[in-house]
Amino acid sequence: MRHFPAFLELRGRDVLLLGEGEALEAKAALLRSAGAVTREAKRFTAELLDGVALAVGAGAEEDDLVALHGACVARGIPVNVVDRPDLCSFITPAIIQREEVTVAVSTGGAAPVLARLIRQRIEAALPPLLGRVAALGARFGAMVRERLPSLPARRAFLERAFTGTPAHLAEAGRQLEAETAFLSMLDRADAQPTGFVQLVGAGPGAADLLTLRALRALGEADVIVHDRLVPDAVLEMARRDARRIFVGKRRSEHCVPQEGINTLLVELAREGKRVVRLKGGDPFVFGRGGEEATALREAGIAHEVIPGVTAALGCAAQAGIPLTHRDAARMLTLVTGHTRDGILDLDFRALARPGQTLCVYMGMTTLAALHQGMIWEGYDDATPGMLIERGGTPEQRELRGTLVELVEHGPEWAGDGPVLLILGEAVGMAPPPLMPLTAAKAVVGTPDPV
Secondary structure (H helix, E strand, O other), X not given: OOOOOOOOOOOOOEEEEEEOOHHHHHHHHHHHHOOOEEEEEOOOOHHHHOOEEEEEEEOOOHHHHHHHHHHHHHHOOOEEEOOOHHHOOOOOOEXXXXXXXXXXXXXXXXXHHHHHHHHHHHHXXXXXXXXXXXXXXXXXXXXXXXXXXXXXXXXXXXXHHHHOHHHHHHHOOOHHHHHHHHXXXXXXXXXXXXXXXEEEEOEOOOHHHOOHHHHHHHHHOOEEEEOOOOOHHHHOOOOOOXXXXXXXXXXXXXXXXXXXXXXXXXXXXXXXXXEEEEEOEOOOOOOOHHHHHHXXXXXXXXXXXXXXXXXXXXXXXXXXOOOOEOOOEOEEEEEEOOOEOOEOOOOHHHHOOOOXXXXXXXXXXXXXXXXXXXXHOOOOOOOEEEEXXXXXXXXXXXXXXXHHHHXXXXXXXXXXXXXXXXXXXXXXXXXXXXXXXXXXXXXXXOXXXX
């Protein structure tokens, strides 16, 4: 984030407008609507900056604009020269206004037209009378704080009020009824909120593969308990002031043991927190979500599961592999290559059956043992397959070949990201690789797709 977003109080304060033209007039109108007192000039002199809160320039001589910028920087006065990022210490965003609700959209000055287009989308999504909902919070804020001194309790109440009947009535223009409903809800509010845990699937890594329900949960959570496989782009979707607790695992290395995670979730919920347990992929597909759900249920903690796009679906979709196909695979099997006590305990006879697509999670360290067990049961060494690292993200890498080729070259190809193995005739229906396996040997270990 290059620019820190902030809203300035300009009522009754002087603002310098240097220059002339439509662009400057537009800025002047916006500033006056915020209560600023504008001071206009066509040529710059240092005295013009005395007592001003900020300065804006457009349509003036180049020397004047440069002098304005230099003088403002020297005095610590925010300055904006329209369409000149090099002469700006602040930028003005595209603005959506709903009475007391203001939404600002910025591209850091790189693409103002894009900011305007984004603003139009948000304009279409926000109710015209959304500001009336904010007015409820302003009018009864002190009463809410007195009735609910606990911050989690206040937040939980306001979330219900701003998404429930009081908000709907306010958005319909029925303000008196909205106020009555708000006070009635406040009278029934619980001063000590009840904790709640959501086991949320973050998907394979791309932020835009989050479900809408997962996005809503992140926006409401007090605490985010997350794994190593959850990228920063997904965590950025959470509420800014939500506490983040990392409990990641890397193969046999555990930052926090599973029993410790279970205890942590219970303790946070008993403190009245709304907790999101955020996991890569889906919580109930090799994510130990079942163990956590059991611990929560035994502790009497209310919880729910929000599914995510599991790695097999995300990886296959991006690689163009149809996991099922009438001509190649009428069955899909998901299996973990992770061992317990060092033993790969799998039904190799079932895995070796033809007519299926096999997706092996966390299988790099046991790839040789998996290969040996399946070949023993008659699996064809020449079956097409693909190793996919960091699947479902912009950094996805792919290594294609037969099973025996992947066993031979996979370990030296794999990086430090999670790897999924997909085997079966359906893999052969994916689009042609960017580079054949023989050529890929020359670039093993590089981060580029192969």
